[in-house]
Amino acid sequence: MSKPRVIVTRRWPQEVEARLAEHFDVELNREDLPLDQDALKAAFSAADAVFPTVTDAIDAEVLAAEPLRARLIGNFGVGFNNIDLDAAKARGLTVTNTPEVLTDATADLAMALLLCVARRVGEGERHLRDGAWTGWRPTHMMGTQVTGKTLGLIGLGRIGQAMARRAHRGFDMRVLFFDPFPPAREVVRELGAERRETVEAVLEDSDFVSLHCPATPENRHLMNAQRLRGMKPGAFLINTARGDVVEEAALNDALGDGLIAGAGLDVFEREPEVLPALIARENVVLLPHLGSATRETRVAMGLKVLENAVAFFGGAEPPNRVA
Ligand code: DGY
Numbered sequence: 001m002s003k004p005r006v007i008v009t010r011r012w013p014q015e016v017e018a019r020l021a022e023h024f025d026v027e028l029n030r031e032d033l034p035l036d037q038d039a040l041k042a043a044f045s046a047a048d049a050v051f052p053t054v055t056d057a058i059d060a061e062v063l064a065a066e067p068l069r070a071r072l073i074g075n076f077g078v079g080f081n082n083i084d085l086d087a088a089k090a091r092g093l094t095v096t097n098t099p100e101v102l103t104d105a106t107a108d109l110a111m112a113l114l115l116c117v118a119r120r121v122g123e124g125e126r127h128l129r130d131g132a133w134t135g136w137r138p139t140h141m142m143g144t145q146v147t148g149k150t151l152g153l154i155g156l157g158r159i160g161q162a163m164a165r166r167a168h169r170g171f172d173m174r175v176l177f178f179d180p181f182p183p184a185r186e187v188v189r190e191l192g193a194e195r196r197e198t199v200e201a202v203l204e205d206s207d208f209v210s211l212h213c214p215a216t217p218e219n220r221h222l223m224n225a226q227r228l229r230g231m232k233p234g235a236f237l238i239n240t241a242r243g244d245v246v247e248e249a250a251l252n253d254a255l256g257d258g259l260i261a262g263a264g265l266d267v268f269e270r271e272p273e274v275l276p277a278l279i280a281r282e283n284v285v286l287l288p289h290l291g292s293a294t295r296e297t298r299v300a301m302g303l304k305v306l307e308n309a310v311a312f313f314g315g316a317e318p319p320n321r322v323a
Contacts (some may be wrong), residue, residue: 004048004313005069009035009056012076013295016302023310024049037062044070048313051305054079055271060087072312074305075322077292078102079242081215085323095323096308100158101300102292107162109291110210110240111170113264114151116285117236118208119143123282144207144236144261146171152206153177154199154222155213155241156188163210164191178202179213203230208238215242223247228254234261240291243268252277255284266291 006024008017011032020026027047029035035043040058043050044065052058054077063084073088073095080097088095116122120143127133127141151167153160156179167173168191175193182188182195196202199222203209209231213219223237223246231237237260239246248269254260255278262283268274271289278284292301308318 004309005046006049006051006309007043007047008051009040009043010053010076012302013299016299016306019303019306023306023313041065044068048072049074049309051076051309052082053077054082056082058083058088060084063087063091063093072096072309072318074309076301076305079215080322081242083323089323093323094312094318094321096305096312096318096320097322098301098304099320101304102297103158103162105294105297106159106240106291107166109266109287109293110159110163110212110238110264111166113238113240113266113285113287114167114208114210114236115146117238117262117264117283118146120283122285126282144234146173146208148172149207150174150176150205152196152202152209153179153193154202154209154211155179156183156191156193157212157214159240160210160212161187161191163212164193168192173208176202176206199227200230203227203235204232206232206235208236210238211241211245213241213245215244220244221247221250223251225250225253229259231260233259236260236262236264238264240266243271248275248278252281255281 003025007027008029010029017028040056040062045067047070049072050070051074058073068091071093073083073093075083075097078097078099083095085095120141124141151173153164156177164175168175176196177193178196178199188195228250251263252275264285266287267289274286308320311318
C-alpha cells in the first residue's frame with residue numbers, strides 16, 4: 001500500500017524529518033522559506049495531510065482548495081489560532097495540535113522573561129557589551145526583587161500551572177489567578193494559588209502579571225489601555241501566550257506614562273514586526289517567539305504531530321484532535 005502524502009511547511013529537527021519519511025511520502029521544506037497563501041492552498045490539493053506551523057495562516061481561502069485532497073492538518077504547535085477551525089470542519093478536515101510537550105519549556109521562558117525584566121538583565125548586558133560599565137557601585141542598575149512577590153496569572157491551564165509551580169516553589173511567590181475554566185480544587189491547592197473572580201482583581205494585587213490564556217476572539221486585546229491602567233503601579237507584564245492578547249500600542253503608552261515598570265514579551269501582534277517604540281525601551285525584554293524553542297521540545301512537538309498522523313491514517317482517533 002502506498003504511503004500517505006504529507007507536506008511539511010517549514011524545516012523541522014532533522015531526526016523528526018527522518019522519522020516522518022519512515023511513515024509517509026513526505027515533501028519537506030529544505031529551504032525553510034515560508035509558503036505564501038497560494039502555495040499553502042496548493043498543498044491542500046496535492047497531499048493527504050498538511051503539517052503547518054503556528055505562523056502559517058490556514059484560513060478559509062486556503063481551505064477552499066479545489067480539488068481538496070487533504071484530510072488532516074497536523075499543526076506543529078499547541079496554539080491553533082492560525083487555523084480557521086470552522087472552515088476546516090466544514091471541509092471535513094481533522095485538526096491536531098501538540099499540547100503537553102512544550103509546557104515546561106514555555107513556563108521556563110516566561111520565568112526567564114520575568115527575571116530578566118525585573119533584574120534588568122537585557123539592559124545590563126547591553127551596558128557591559130557597550131563598554132559603559134565603570135565598576136560596581138551601590139546604586140548601579142538597581143532592579144526589583146522577585147522572591148516573595150505576588151504573581152498574577154491570567155489563565156491556569158497547563159502552562160499557567162507550570163508557571164505557578166516555578167513561582168511558588170522556586171521563588172516563594174504568592175500566586176493569584178483568573179481562569180473562567182479553573183482546574184480542580186486539589187490542583188489549585190497543590191499550586192498554592194488563589195482564585196480571583198475577575199481579571200481586574202488579579203491585576204490590582206499583582207507585582208507581576210503573566211498571560212497564559214488562549215488566543216480566542218474574546219481574549220483579543222484582553223490587556224487593553226483600561227486593564228493596563230488597572231495594574232498595580234510599578235508592576236511588570238509578561239506575555240508568552242499570543243501577541244494579540246495585548247494591545248501593543250496601549251502597552252507602549254502605559255510604559256511611556258510610567259503606569260507599569262516593564263514588560264517581558266515573547267509574542268507580538270504582528271510577528272515578526274515589533275513596534276519600534278517598544279524596541280527603543282530599556283525596560284522591555286523582547287524575544288523572537290522562543291517559548292517552545294528547546295531542542296528537546298521541538299523534537300517532541302514533531303513526534304506529537306507524527307503520532308497523531310500515524311493514528312489518523314491507521315484509522316484510530318488521533319490523541320490530540322482539536323477538530
Ligand atoms: C505554540 O505551540 O503555540 C507556540 O506558540 C509555538 O511553540
